[in-house]
Amino acid sequence: MTEKTAKLTYGDMELELPVHTPTVGPDVIDITKLYSQGKVFTYDPGFTSTAACESTITYIDGGKGELLHRGYPIDQLAAKSHYLEVCYLLLYGELPSADQLEDFESRVTNHTMIHEQMMFLFRGFRRDAHPMAIMNGVVGAMSAFYHDSTDISDPWQREVASIRMIAKMPTIAAMAYKFTIGQPFVYPRNDLDYASNFLRMCFSVPCEDYQVDPILSRAMDRIFTLHADHEQNASTSTVRLASSSGANPFACIAAGIACLWGPAHGGANQACLEMLKEIGTPDRIPEFIARAKDKSDPFRLMGFGHRVYKNFDPRATVMKQSADEVLDLLGVENNPTLQVAKELEAAALADPYFAEKKLFPNVDFYSGIILEAMGFPTSMFTPIFAVSRTVGWISQWKEMIADPAMKIGRPRQLYTGESQRDYVDIENR
Numbered sequence: 001m002t003e004k005t006a007k008l009t010y011g012d013m014e015l016e017l018p019v020h021t022p023t024v025g026p027d028v029i030d031i032t033k034l035y036s037q038g039k040v041f042t043y044d045p046g047f048t049s050t051a052a053c054e055s056t057i058t059y060i061d062g063g064k065g066e067l068l069h070r071g072y073p074i075d076q077l078a079a080k081s082h083y084l085e086v087c088y089l090l091l092y093g094e095l096p097s098a099d100q101l102e103d104f105e106s107r108v109t110n111h112t113m114i115h116e117q118m119m120f121l122f123r124g125f126r127r128d129a130h131p132m133a134i135m136n137g138v139v140g141a142m143s144a145f146y147h148d149s150t151d152i153s154d155p156w157q158r159e160v161a162s163i164r165m166i167a168k169m170p171t172i173a174a175m176a177y178k179f180t181i182g183q184p185f186v187y188p189r190n191d192l193d194y195a196s197n198f199l200r201m202c203f204s205v206p207c208e209d210y211q212v213d214p215i216l217s218r219a220m221d222r223i224f225t226l227h228a229d230h231e232q233n234a235s236t237s238t239v240r241l242a243s244s245s246g247a248n249p250f251a252c253i254a255a256g257i258a259c260l261w262g263p264a265h266g267g268a269n270q271a272c273l274e275m276l277k278e279i280g281t282p283d284r285i286p287e288f289i290a291r292a293k294d295k296s297d298p299f300r301l302m303g304f305g306h307r308v309y310k311n312f313d314p315r316a317t318v319m320k321q322s323a324d325e326v327l328d329l330l331g332v333e334n335n336p337t338l339q340v341a342k343e344l345e346a347a348a349l350a351d352p353y354f355a356e357k358k359l360f361p362n363v364d365f366y367s368g369i370i371l372e373a374m375g376f377p378t379s380m381f382t383p384i385f386a387v388s389r390t391v392g393w394i395s396q397w398k399e400m401i402a403d404p405a406m407k408i409g410r411p412r413q414l415y416t417g418e419s420q421r422d423y424v425d426i427e428n429r
């Protein structure tokens with residue numbers, strides 16, 4: 001915090017507002033006393049210029065295409081670290097020592113099973129339900145199963161809820177998948193690493209041996225790592241707002257899952273692959289580019305554009321390399337969808353419309369291609385995003401609950417409806 005101030009002149013009032021200087025990034029004008037002192041609100045739908053909280057977890061510089069977790073660049077973490085180490089970093093603020101990592105991995109591993117009674121919840125859904133709908137319901141219901149970790153005023157319970165959520169989310173996502181394809185649930189195996197265990201729970205069946213391919217496991221782990229956190233995005237802000245009322249962590253993460261599902265957010269990876277398939281062949285790319293530019297057509301290039309990144313999305317760069325590697329290793333380097341994706345990216349980047357609006361491929365542009373090559377149906381793309389992002393949601397939730405300045409989130413509004421009027425009896429309307 002500094003002693004800088006900003007002056008706001010409004011009518012015949014002049015208000016002096018404190019200005020906070022972050023470690024990196026633009027200064028932040030503190031307007032918390034604006035209403036009490038000036039009887040005026042600010043208006044910022046979509047939070048394009050509003051910092052809703054103070055945080056030490058993740059930093060994004062959209063202009064430079066930079067994403068840092070606790071100061072560490074995402075490309076270094078993707079190349080040198082792995083998902084559970086990044087989880088530790090996000091949750092506790094520092095990279096773990098070897099002993100700390102071993103202890104953390106063992107705590108997560110020992111919570112991978114879900115309460116047996118939860119199986120009945122899965123069985124209550126229709127088989128054709130979207131796995132996100134199932135996850136949303138089942139995660140919300142966790143508060144009915146884990147009563148001993150719903151007291152948010154107890155730091156120990158908060159810790160247990162965090163570990164449970166990170167550990168059980170792959171199990172829940174895999175069970176949602178198995179249920180929708182009519183296969184038996186596969187229980188977690190605690191001798192496998194996080195990503196391998198998830199792949200096994202999704203793809204093994206009781207009648208055959210299943211060996212997890214280490215290359216696919218590494219690719220899966222990288223997808224988890226790249227999606228682990230992204231500061232105050234829509235689903236994270238949803239989790240923060242839901243928890244500001246004191247709601248239990250399982251209910252709050254279920255709210256985050258609901259928000260993530262939308263096609264402008266986590267649903268974009270499914271929508272992107274469906275779009276690439278609809279385009280089908282490179283000769284149809286100009287038609288789709290023209291549609292994306294046509295203001296009378298609601299169509300947008302899915303996997304393109306980002307609220308914050310206005311240069312490039314550093315996660316997309318790693319994801320593109322990963323797509324090449326995985327498809328090469330699987331022997332599907334001539335994948336027609338990858339071909340369409342690469343040509344579409346080149347065509348869009350060469351088009352002045354996308355350049356002027358600073359629209360670049362985002363993380364979702366290539367992730368679907370990798371996931372499909374691994375054998376996942378498009379309906380599992382967003383659930384996998386939800387598994388990865390759980391640690392981000394939980395870390396931000398923990399940070400918020402521990403913050404003594406926390407208060408219930410309660411935005412104001414610019415009211416443009418009727419002013420007060422008298423009720424009219426029905427016979428006189």
Ligand code: ACO
Nearest residue numbers: 263264265266268292300301302303304305306307357362
């Ligand atoms: N295709 C075509 N035009 C686009 C696209 C796109 N993908 N994205 C933005 N634009 C245009 C808009 O039409 C708008 O044009 P205008 O200024 O002439 O009205 C301009 O670019 C700015 O777009 P906004 O929607 O105002 O930008 P915003 O920051 O609100 O939206 C968003 C960002 C939602 C990601 C948007 O780019 C989009 O819808 N992209 C497609 C969906 C997608 O890929 N989402 C994943 C995001 S990453 C994630 O959640 C992991």
